[in-house]
Amino acid sequence: MNSEKAIDTTRQAVPFDTGNIPGPKMARATMPAVAGKMLAKAKRPLLIVGSEIHDEKVLAKVVDFGKRGIQIAAVGNSFSALGDKGLDAHYINMHALASYLCDPQWPGLDGKGGYDLVVFFGITYYYMSQSISALKNFSKIKVVSIDKYYHPNADMSFGNLRDDVFIAALDEVILQLPKK
Amino acid sequence: MIVKKGSFVIEGLENVQINIGKVGAEEEQIAQGPTPRPEIISLRNWDYRLLDRYNPVYTPTSDMCDYCTYGKCDLTGNKEGACGIDLEGQSARQALMTNIMGAACHTAHGRHLLNYLTRKYGNDFPIDVGPSNLQAPLTETIMGIQPKTIGDFFPVLDYVEEQLTQLMATTNTGQEGSARDFESKALHAGMLDLLGMEVADIIQISCLGFPKSDEKAPMAEIGMGILDPTKPVVICVGHNIVAPAYILDYMDKNGQFDKIEIAGLCCTAHDMTRYNRNAKIIGSMTKELKYIRSGIPDVLVTDEQCVRADILKEAQKLHIPVIATNEKITYGLPDRTNDNVDAIIDDLVSGKQAGVLLLDFEKIGELVPKLAMKIGPIRKAKGLTALPNEEEFKKLVAKCTKCLQCTRDCPESLPISDAMAAAVNGDLVPFEELHDKCVGCGRCDYSCPVDIPVLNVIEKAAQRVIREEKGKVRIGRGQIGDPEIREEGRNLVLGTTPGVLAFVGCGNYPDGTKDVYDVVEEMIQRSYIIISSGCAAMDIGMYKDKDGKTLYERYPGRFIKGNLLNTGSCVSNAHIAATTIKVASIFAGRKTKGNWEEIADYVLNRVGAVGIAWGAYSQKAFAIGTGCNRLGIPVVVGPHGTKYRRAFIGKPYRKDDWNVFDGRDGSVVNVEPAPEHLMITAETKEEMMPLLAKLCFRPSDNSLGRAIKLTHYIELSEKYLKKMPDDWHIYVRNEADLPVAKREQLLKLLEQKGWKIDWEKKKITEGPLRKVDVSFQPTNVPRLCKEAKK
Numbered sequence: 011m012n013s014e015k016a017i018d019t020t021r022q023a024v025p026f027d028t029g030n031i032p033g034p035k036m037a038r039a040t041m042p043a044v045a046g047k048m049l050a051k052a053k054r055p056l057l058i059v060g061s062e063i064h065d066e067k068v069l070a071k072v073v074d075f076g077k078r079g080i081q082i083a084a085v086g087n088s089f090s091a092l093g094d095k096g097l098d099a100h101y102i103n104m105h106a107l108a109s110y111l112c113d114p115q116w117p118g119l120d121g122k123g124g125y126d127l128v129v130f131f132g133i134t135y136y137y138m139s140q141s142i143s144a145l146k147n148f149s150k151i152k153v154v155s156i157d158k159y160y161h162p163n164a165d166m167s168f169g170n171l172r173d174d175v176f177i178a179a180l181d182e183v184i185l186q187l188p189k190k
Numbered sequence: 191m192i193v194k195k196g197s198f199v200i201e202g203l204e205n206v207q208i209n210i211g212k213v214g215a216e217e218e219q220i221a222q223g224p225t226p227r228p229e230i231i232s233l234r235n236w237d238y239r240l241l242d243r244y245n246p247v248y249t250p251t252s253d254m255c256d257y258c259t260y261g262k263c264d265l266t267g268n269k270e271g272a273c274g275i276d277l278e279g280q281s282a283r284q285a286l287m288t289n290i291m292g293a294a295c296h297t298a299h300g301r302h303l304l305n306y307l308t309r310k311y312g313n314d315f316p317i318d319v320g321p322s323n324l325q326a327p328l329t330e331t332i333m334g335i336q337p338k339t340i341g342d343f344f345p346v347l348d349y350v351e352e353q354l355t356q357l358m359a360t361t362n363t364g365q366e367g368s369a370r371d372f373e374s375k376a377l378h379a380g381m382l383d384l385l386g387m388e389v390a391d392i393i394q395i396s397c398l399g400f401p402k403s404d405e406k407a408p409m410a411e412i413g414m415g416i417l418d419p420t421k422p423v424v425i426c427v428g429h430n431i432v433a434p435a436y437i438l439d440y441m442d443k444n445g446q447f448d449k450i451e452i453a454g455l456c457c458t459a460h461d462m463t464r465y466n467r468n469a470k471i472i473g474s475m476t477k478e479l480k481y482i483r484s485g486i487p488d489v490l491v492t493d494e495q496c497v498r499a500d501i502l503k504e505a506q507k508l509h510i511p512v513i514a515t516n517e518k519i520t521y522g523l524p525d526r527t528n529d530n531v532d533a534i535i536d537d538l539v540s541g542k543q544a545g546v547l548l549l550d551f552e553k554i555g556e557l558v559p560k561l562a563m564k565i566g567p568i569r570k571a572k573g574l575t576a577l578p579n580e581e582e583f584k585k586l587v588a589k590c591t592k593c594l595q596c597t598r599d600c601p602e603s604l605p606i607s608d609a610m611a612a613a614v615n616g617d618l619v620p621f622e623e624l625h626d627k628c629v630g631c632g633r634c635d636y637s638c639p640v641d642i643p644v645l646n647v648i649e650k651a652a653q654r655v656i657r658e659e660k661g662k663v664r665i666g667r668g669q670i671g672d673p674e675i676r677e678e679g680r681n682l683v684l685g686t687t688p689g690v691l692a693f694v695g696c697g698n699y700p701d702g703t704k705d706v707y708d709v710v711e712e713m714i715q716r717s718y719i720i721i722s723s724g725c726a727a728m729d730i731g732m733y734k735d736k737d738g739k740t741l742y743e744r745y746p747g748r749f750i751k752g753n754l755l756n757t758g759s760c761v762s763n764a765h766i767a768a769t770t771i772k773v774a775s776i777f778a779g780r781k782t783k784g785n786w787e788e789i790a791d792y793v794l795n796r797v798g799a800v801g802i803a804w805g806a807y808s809q810k811a812f813a814i815g816t817g818c819n820r821l822g823i824p825v826v827v828g829p830h831g832t833k834y835r836r837a838f839i840g841k842p843y844r845k846d847d848w849n850v851f852d853g854r855d856g857s858v859v860n861v862e863p864a865p866e867h868l869m870i871t872a873e874t875k876e877e878m879m880p881l882l883a884k885l886c887f888r889p890s891d892n893s894l895g896r897a898i899k900l901t902h903y904i905e906l907s908e909k910y911l912k913k914m915p916d917d918w919h920i921y922v923r924n925e926a927d928l929p930v931a932k933r934e935q936l937l938k939l940l941e942q943k944g945w946k947i948d949w950e951k952k953k954i955t956e957g958p959l960r961k962v963d964v965s966f967q968p969t970n971v972p973r974l975c976k977e978a979k980k
Contacts, residue, residue, distance in 0.1 A: 086873030136829070148248065
């Protein structure tokens, strides 16, 4: 990857909802390649997607992630767009997932144990922001937002992005993942 | 000392109790359970049982605490602050405080009504809520008494107020520090909230001629398009019926209903229609700012709760006088209670005063119609409205720079700039769609860097749909009567009626009001009993089918499967919770008085009822939900509900959490996770519907009932999530639990999961968690087992 062509996702790293200021610790703005490498190196990563993946271009990126072997937690109504794609995708309620991820005893979506890294995009902004505040404060799991919007409660996050930049950024993340 | 009422003992005669006032303890006044008038820790063991299974899940909106001068303290990562409280404790404390706020609001409403109604009708005015022996189920279950008159509720509110003070005290720095005990206290506050609401609604039903368990209550008109704006228009905003009742009485007496339009915003509207059939409903709080800015109201009358803090400022811009009628909301207005009505009217019409505080109900009743008649023509002649005209509209939408700041400030993140761009090209459809999804908060106005009054622009663009906004709501019926419970209780407990779904709460919907209509239509067609109240009950009536009929016109209002009930206003929520107590008492013969734990245990294990507050925004809604939780009723909240910062979520993978006792012998039985959660959110309506079906499972379901519930769970999941639920098999105890139409197919799936099937007999021989036992008496409370009783 030519670094000169890398998309800068660290701009506009301010909470998308103006009032969503949780406290002194807010997500570090990150570049797609960094997020991608973290995802590639994680022992047990999980991609969470939600009700805002029904757009054709966004959905295609979810499928790309899935085809690289990333397990997908399909929250909200997102499973309806993913069920027939042959991916390792599982429906779960986001609020319940946030609770379970904080529990070291949770066997995971497939019974193979918990997760060490969570990445996400395409979920109702405030809903996800609130949900990951549980992970931020009550778990040791790393949370990386590769959403279109800056999420202060993640450990690392893209800034607020235009649609085209968002899709291109997801492509850059996917490039870091080994092909199956 | 002269003692007029009460009990006392004489020194040396401690075994003798002397009662003055009501001589002799009537049988029904004797508590039947162990916790009449429960104190803060009286039901702690029950709370712990709930909390051990349904763990609190905290989603803080702030990682800080700034309650005392030690702070601000950074609690990020569950660190402790200067006082020693950690973020978990702080989050639980906030949950408690939110519940106290809500409970105080309803209780203070009840107190205002009680003081007023007893002054007017006397303490001995009898309670009459319809055909019921169990007239005050929550009061009986919590207080251990059976009230007969409205005056009997004085000790009830005394108790609630005292307990709320005790609870509030625990939130001070240096008091409670345990998250678990904060949650127990929050559950206590939620229960008190239900009690405060019950008092408020029972006394107003009894005294003010509201429908009394009337399944055939008439319809009321609802919508922003129902009023004739050429007539003087009076709009009452809030929750307390007293002032609007006087206005309605005056109008009735003077034959003014054809001269003046009178309607309500938020729950006052419900109660106005219960009081007088000529009143109409504009809608929920989300319509408040929109309707004021339309300029249609000529007089605004405020009472309490869900009244916008800026109502005076907004009204003043359009020369709409505000009459504040309740001590809780006074806006700095001059108190004109002791002044002459005509003098006050002169000052308001001339604009000398923008509004007044008026606490004399007789004067309010006279002043408001007179004022409307006088100021209405003046305002209409001036054509006062905040909405832009056509030319201004075009200029305003052309100013939009698409900076997205309005979207970032919008609670629903609405795509406003896209609608602006479409409007520039003459396409108003995107704005018309936004009108329904917009919660009318007005935050966008403040955010626009080029000073576009965004809400006004949306409303101007949506005039066509607003004019057509005309629906019907069946007037609040009050309680569910005992005869209805007798008819339906068995079906509920056995599961052959798939469940009771209670749509309650406010209008902060994630994707517009239509979602509520859609969900109710889907579930009522599946024979769930739908009960509603408050703003949700209004929004259900806002849409029509292809034949032009609303859901209230399509479905009757009896408490049986496939019916749609509106209990009434916010405080009528108490009747929804109380219905489960009635099922336990009337159908199952459980003793109610002072017996909360046993009743709640029964409800949790046997009554398939779920609350839905899809647009909950207020502290009151959270308190209602938490009160329902303590009564064993699960609650689903919309995605904004994560901002309440605490949910109660079960963990089905922790098998031991789902152990219950068999009441017959005290043996431990591992049951399916039913209900799986006590308070949880969903992101979308598509996710909500199968979740509702799942939360209706109860360990007591018989096979027919379980098969019916399973049918809906599977079908709703397949329809809206395009998949079989991952956990459907957990709820199968034998082949009779399987939906008949899909039995063979499901048996094959079970076999693939490793279950053993006798295909010749089409029977499951190995696999289920437990067997069906129609005599099974599930309970979470050891003392309720027969062995323990011995």
